[in-house]
Amino acid sequence: MLNCKEVTRLISESQERKLSLLEKMPLKFHLMMCSGCKNFSQQVPFLSQAMRAFAKWKGNEP
Amino acid sequence: MMKQTSTGKKNGDADEASVLTDTEYLEALRRQMHKFATLQLSDSHLAEDAVQEALMGALKNAKSFTGRAALKTWVFAILKNKIADVLRQKQRLVYASSLMHEDEESEDFSDLFNVKGFWQADERPATWGNPQDALHQGQFWKVFEICLENLPGKQGRVFMMKEFVELDANEICTEVNITVSNLNVLLHRARLRLRECLENRWFTQGGQAC
Numbered sequence: 001m002l003n004c005k006e007v008t009r010l011i012s013e014s015q016e017r018k019l020s021l022l023e024k025m026p027l028k029f030h031l032m033m034c035s036g037c038k039n040f041s042q043q044v045p046f047l048s049q050a051m052r053a054f055a056k057w058k059g060n061e062p
Numbered sequence: 063m064m065k066q067t068s069t070g071k072k073n074g075d076a077d078e079a080s081v082l083t084d085t086e087y088l089e090a091l092r093r094q095m096h097k098f099a100t101l102q103l104s105d106s107h108l109a110e111d112a113v114q115e116a117l118m119g120a121l122k123n124a125k126s127f128t129g130r131a132a133l134k135t136w137v138f139a140i141l142k143n144k145i146a147d148v149l150r151q152k153q154r155l156v157y158a159s160s161l162m163h164e165d166e167e168s169e170d171f172s173d174l175f176n177v178k179g180f181w182q183a184d185e186r187p188a189t190w191g192n193p194q195d196a197l198h199q200g201q202f203w204k205v206f207e208i209c210l211e212n213l214p215g216k217q218g219r220v221f222m223m224k225e226f227v228e229l230d231a232n233e234i235c236t237e238v239n240i241t242v243s244n245l246n247v248l249l250h251r252a253r254l255r256l257r258e259c260l261e262n263r264w265f266t267q268g269g270q271a272c
Contacts, residue, residue: 003179005171012250016224016231036186043257046193050206052226053197 007037011044049059091134092117095141101211102145102222112148116141146227149237174254187257190265202264209259213252220245221252 002010007030010023019027031038082225090112099109120137174185181187196202210218220238228236235245 002179003175005175005179008064008254009246009250012253013246016246016249029230035189036181039187039189040257042188043190043193045252046190047256047260048225049194050197052202054206054210054226 002030004034004037008040010039015044015048063064068214099145103148104219112141112144116144128130142227146229188266196264205264209256212259213255217248217252217255231244260261
């Protein structure tokens with residue numbers, strides 16, 4: 001069974017590549033039971049979104 | 063009663079003209095760009111060059127701008143390309159001599175995870191509610207910038223290359239001279255650290271409340 005460190009690694013890598021079915025299944029299983037990793041999985045896409053929006057903010061100040 | 067000072071007169075043309083003649087504004091813009099480029103390139107001189115080129119390029123076509131917002135968007139778009147160019151040129155000159163450090167590669171996460179690899183009780187990611195709301199708050203972006211700057215050297219740069227300059231993984235690996243697995247390790251760490259910082263400094267601080 002995957003631990004949280006491995007799960008966060010897979011979630012991070014899922015931003016770079018498509019995960020295999022063998023990776024996805026235990027990942028999903030873990031996320032059903034672990035609120036910390038579930039929150040992490042929702043925060044990672046937000047970080048990308050924020051990073052892209054960062055430039056816009058930079059462009060709108062002062 | 064609505065009479066304003068002489069600078070208060072606003073129409074499209076006046077606004078456009080003022081952008082190019084407002085040296086104070088251009089200086090503020092230049093400072094922002096410089097800070098941004100320095101964060102990306104970790105080299106003040108290279109950053110200065112990129113900013114100069116971007117500003118020159120943008121001001122050449124300044125007639126087509128209808129105001130400050132358009133100008134800013136445009137110069138930052140150009141700056142982004144300049145940064146990508148510089149990173150490409152920089153590759154052999156700089157990165158060859160600054161390969162990933164051992165300590166960075168083996169940075170341990172015992173503060174985040176226990177020996178079995180599960181979250182330490184006080185490090186477990188919390189719910190952020192509607193984080194998108196933060197994107198509209200100037201104060202959030204100050205925190206975001208601090209958190210980015212706090213990332214250890216390569217983590218921050220690689221993360222920005224990936225998520226902001228939008229280079230693809232192969233390009234980053236070639237440029238920073240690391241393997242794909244090194245890259246994944248760095249991105250994983252950058253995300254963990256950035257997330258942790260934002261949570262501690264913003265999302266559990268009630269910063270988003272008002």
